[in-house]
Amino acid sequence: GLGLSVKKDENFGEWYSEVCKHEMIEYYDISGCYILRPWSMAIWEIMQTFFDAEIKKMKVKNCYFPLFVSPGVLEKEKDHIEGFAPEVAWVTKSGKSDLEVPIAIRPTSETVMYPYYSKWIRGHRDLPLKLNQWCNVVRWEFSNPTPFIRSREFLWQEGHTAFATKEEADEEVLQILELYRRIYEEYLAVPVVKGMKSENEKFAGGLYTTSVEAFIPNTGRGVQGATSHCLGQNFAKMFEIRYEDEEGKREMVWQNSWAYSTRTIGVMIMTHGDDKGLILPPKVASVQVVVIPVPYKDANTQGIFDACTATVSALSEAGIRAEEDLRDNYSPGWKYSNWEMKGVPLRIEIGPRDLENDQVRTVRRDNGVKEDIPRGSLVEHVKELLEKIQQNMYEVARQKREACVQEIRTWDEFISALNQKKLILAPWCDEEEVERDVKARTKGETGAAKTLCSPFEQPELPEGTLCFASGKPAKKWTYWGRKL
Ligand SMILES: O=C1CCCN[C@@H]1CCCn1cnc2cc(F)c(F)cc2c1=O
Numbered sequence: 001g002l003g004l005s006v007k008k009d010e011n012f013g014e015w016y017s018e019v020c021k022h023e024m025i026e027y028y029d030i031s032g033c034y035i036l037r038p039w040s041m042a043i044w045e046i047m048q049t050f051f052d053a054e055i056k057k058m059k060v061k062n063c064y065f066p067l068f069v070s071p072g073v074l075e076k077e078k079d080h081i082e083g084f085a086p087e088v089a090w091v092t093k094s095g096k097s098d099l100e101v102p103i104a105i106r107p108t109s110e111t112v113m114y115p116y117y118s119k120w121i122r123g124h125r126d127l128p129l130k131l132n133q134w135c136n137v138v139r140w141e142f143s144n145p146t147p148f149i150r151s152r153e154f155l156w157q158e159g160h161t162a163f164a165t166k167e168e169a170d171e172e173v174l175q176i177l178e179l180y181r182r183i184y185e186e187y188l189a190v191p192v193v194k195g196m197k198s199e200n201e202k203f204a205g206g207l208y209t210t211s212v213e214a215f216i217p218n219t220g221r222g223v224q225g226a227t228s229h230c231l232g233q234n235f236a237k238m239f240e241i242r243y244e245d246e247e248g249k250r251e252m253v254w255q256n257s258w259a260y261s262t263r264t265i266g267v268m269i270m271t272h273g274d275d276k277g278l279i280l281p282p283k284v285a286s287v288q289v290v291v292i293p294v295p296y297k298d299a300n301t302q303g304i305f306d307a308c309t310a311t312v313s314a315l316s317e318a319g320i321r322a323e324e325d326l327r328d329n330y331s332p333g334w335k336y337s338n339w340e341m342k343g344v345p346l347r348i349e350i351g352p353r354d355l356e357n358d359q360v361r362t363v364r365r366d367n368g369v370k371e372d373i374p375r376g377s378l379v380e381h382v383k384e385l386l387e388k389i390q391q392n393m394y395e396v397a398r399q400k401r402e403a404c405v406q407e408i409r410t411w412d413e414f415i416s417a418l419n420q421k422k423l424i425l426a427p428w429c430d431e432e433e434v435e436r437d438v439k440a441r442t443k444g445e446t447g448a449a450k451t452l453c454s455p456f457e458q459p460e461l462p463e464g465t466l467c468f469a470s471g472k473p474a475k476k477w478t479y480w481g482r483k484l
Pocket residue numbers: 080081084085086087088107108109110139157158159203227229257258259
């Protein structure tokens with residue numbers, strides 16, 4: 001049928017899968033792989049256009065490294081790879097014959113790129129080196145595949161930069177993190193928390209990891225939105241990436257790496273969708289306004305169609321992404337449901353009365369509000385409406401997320417909040433052993449609780465506040481929760 005077979009609050013997993021199938025993705029015959037159809041690819045491209053322009057302002061250059069990794073190099077990284085080894089996909093044959101040596105498919109590109117960073121970086125004039133690539137990566141994950149959120153192949157950008165000083169690296173980590181916040185909050189209308197990952201949750205190969213964290217109220221689960229790592233000099237040591245400084249001394253470089261992926265689209269769908277389907281934030285909607293004729297038996301049908309076409313061209317000339325749906329084999333009602341399912345943020349209806357009054361009827365997808373606006377002030381009205389929709393979607397999502405935040409002080413309060421699917425803010429002693437202990441004590445079929453991040457914006461931590469889990473003096477406020 002046309003509608004969704006389940007409600008978002010009743011069966012979130014099934015709801016999400018059905019919503020995704022309304023032209024965002026198609027399931028593929030290899031488990032964990034999905035087809036990105038134009039309706040979602042357009043979202044990826046709009047974000048890419050923004051982010052690519054922003055990193056170019058930061059003097060980052062795009063490049064492209066091979067998909068294949070030779071085993072020697074991949075295994076060079078004992079510590080950070082060993083945990084990931086089961087996820088690495090290998091090419092072992094070509095045609096009928098076995099390859100002499102199996103070749104890995106990149107799950108991330110440090111080991112592909114850094115041998116060449118070592119070759120290219122000789123003197124301090126070669127720094128900073130700032131490269132990015134837009135590509136796919138493959139991680140043969142075994143936990144439940146979810147469209148956009150967890151797939152065996154996904155699209156991302158991965159930035160890899162090298163500096164002479166730690167100060168430069170530290171600064172860039174936060175500049176990139178701010179871009180990730182903007183992608184989520186300004187484009188996807190999804191509120192995120194900026195913070196530092198714990199020692200346990202950070203990228204093991206790096207020095208520290210910062211991230212933007214989202215939260216899905218329906219499931220009470222946190223989801224890592226994007227990461228920006230400072231790698232310190234760890235990879236410089238491993239790959240001999242040194243430069244000759246002004247005094248002729250050979251110094252190791254300081255490096256960062258940072259990524260966001262098509263997971264962003266899944267977080268947006270989960271955050272905004274409702275029981276009528278997708279709701280697209282106007283900033284990332286490939287069709288922001290759909291214009292639908294409402295002909296009436298003997299009324300001036302051609303006049304109505306012409307008004308629709310004129311409306312679309314007026315909006316398009318103003319830079320608004322508008323489309324008319326003049327298909328004569330579907331009723332207006334069917335079209336309303338179809339475009340609501342696809343999440344088009346604003347609908348314009350033009351019927352006989354609208355024609356007479358030289359007006360159009362607008363209907364917002366986010367809150368259903370209808371408004372008749374005169375054709376004369378169409379463009380500025382629609383621009384205003386799209387901005388209001390964008391802002392409203394963000395505010396609503398932010399209020400829903402804030403309603404889930406629970407500040408706790410004791411273990412019992414922690415467990416109770418966890419069972420109520422809350423986003424938990426707790427005073428923590430910041431000891432790795434304690435985080436491992438919390439994971440162990442909260443393990444269950446719905447997954448253990450772990451730290452999401454320690455927010456840069458720290459609430460007041462009164463002297464003498466104790467860690468909720470260990471009873472030791474708390475050092476910081478940290479968000480905890482189950483993860484998607
Ligand atoms: O997260 C980023 C930003 C972009 C560049 N990479 C870093 C760290 C990636 C961490 N990571 C994440 N997943 C992995 C999966 C693997 F199979 C594997 F061999 C290695 C990794 C792995 O290193």
